Amino acid sequence: VKPSTTVLSVNKDIIQKGSSFTLTCVVEGYPQPETPTLRRGNTPFTLSCSGVNIKTCTVGFSNIDYSYSGQYNCSTKNIINSQDKLSSATLQINVYSQTDVTMTTTPLPGGRTYYLTGDPLTITCSVEGVPRSSFTF
Numbered sequence: 001v002k003p004s005t006t007v008l009s010v011n012k013d014i015i016q017k018g019s020s021f022t023l024t025c026v027v028e029g030y031p032q033p034e035t036p037t038l039r040r041g042n043t044p045f046t047l048s049c050s051g052v053n054i055k056t057c058t059v060g061f062s063n064i065d066y067s068y069s070g071q072y073n074c075s076t077k078n079i080i081n082s083q084d085k086l087s088s089a090t091l092q093i094n095v096y097s098q099t100d101v102t103m104t105t106t107p108l109p110g111g112r113t114y115y116l117t118g119d120p121l122t123i124t125c126s127v128e129g130v131p132r133s134s135f136t137f
Helices: none
Strands: 002-010 021-030 037-040 043-045 048-050 054-061 070-076 087-093 095-105 123-130
Touching (some): 002 070, 021 087
Parallel strands (some): 002 087
Antiparallel strands (some): 002 021, 021 054, 037 043, 037 070, 095 123
């Protein structure tokens, strides 16, 4: 008789915006553990599982954005574990992206394609990236 144990892993070291990743939750116990639950905060995810006393469960994510960053928790129990003693594992996922720089200028007066001396000019530069980038202008 063995209480359930849980291991949570991801298939990549670096997870980039727009890419995909798979989380795997492996639970083991005798009697067999219940099908585990996977959550990020209050958001549950549906797992695809195989096995009996050792269950390997996966969920895939694709075209990810920054909202996929966060702490994922996989938990289960069997009749040896009580409700207040769930077997669980936690994994922090951070979504990264390359640095994107965008520069814009104020519209030219009268639809011209060139600036004249004395024309107002505002240049706006924005940078997006994780981890946060710095630049010199």
